[in-house]
Amino acid sequence: MGVDKKVVGDITVCSLGGEININTSPELRRSLDGIIGQSAKKIVLDLDGVTYIDSSGLATLIEVLRRIKREGGTLHLCRLPDKVRSLFEMTKLTKLFQIYDAEETACANF
Amino acid sequence: MQIKSDLKLVTKTSDKLLGELSALNLDDSILFEIKLALEEALINAIIHGNKRKEDLPVSIGLSVKDGSIEITVEDTGCGFDYRKIPNPILDENMMKMGGRGVFLIKRLMDKVNYNDPGNRITMVKHISNKK
Incomplete structure (x- = not known):
């Protein structure tokens, strides 16, 4: 599980990679809490990896x-990779999250 | 096989069991679904069944027959009423943190049964024509 951060203007893009599971989730939460704590208001999570x-x-x-x-x-x-997207659709989380096919459109739609 | 109630063993255990299925040459998406269902069942057994008491065992069974994979996961807890799990896709439950594990298992596998009192889950995935 890895988090690579880049800042594009006022947008913070975090690329996630690897497995997000019961053992790696706490690390992800800590990483993203740190980014939110730095007053980032527009955040994109790129789940491609x-x-x-x-x-x-x-x-x-x-x-x-x-x-x-x-x-x-x-x-x-x-x-979102196909397998991940299918889980979002299965659990209806597509209704909670704003999901985009490309990073550019995710950034352009704030 | 049996494992201790240690969450760090979840991935290792599913890797081992999925390795035993490698000769079947299953499609990646089927393996993903089996891995997820198995890991969710193991996590439930360790956290809710055995209450994270490391010395308590979780028993896992795997068999392949008649075009199906059957996996059982059993803990030593007193079980739970699997009929009363809130539906996580209802609007009032969408923002809740938990409650998706059993839902995912039921959606990913073709047949899911619990014993009474609910400390053993049996999950079946049909693999005919899914290679």
Whole structure:
């Protein structure tokens, strides 16, 4: 599980990679909490490198979304691999998250 | 096989069991679904069943027959009422953190049964024509 961060103007793009599971979710939450704590208000999570996500990973993303909203920010997701997207559709999380096919459109739609 | 109730063993255990299925040459998407269902069942057994008491065992069974894979996961807990799990895709439950594990298992596998009192789950995936 890895998080690579880049800042494009006032947007923070975090590229996630590897497995988001019961053992790696706490690390992801800490990383993203740190980024939100730095007053980032527009955040994109690029999930292209995610090879696996379980229910604790989905719960972590919901927790991150809740925290960003509480802080007055906005979260966009982009580039969900097919397997990950199918889990979002299965669990109806597509209704909670704003999801884009490309990073450019995720950034352009704040 | 049996494992201790240690969450760090979840991935290792599913890797091992999926390795035993490698000769079947299953499609990646089927393996992904089996891995996720198995890991969710192991996590539930360790956290909710055995209450993270490391010395308590979780028993796992795997068999392939008649075009199906059957996996059982059993803990030593007193079980739970699997009929009363809130539906995580209802609007009022969408923002809740938990409650998706069993839902995912039921959606990813073709047949899912619990024993009474609910400390053993049996999951079946049909693999005929899914290679």
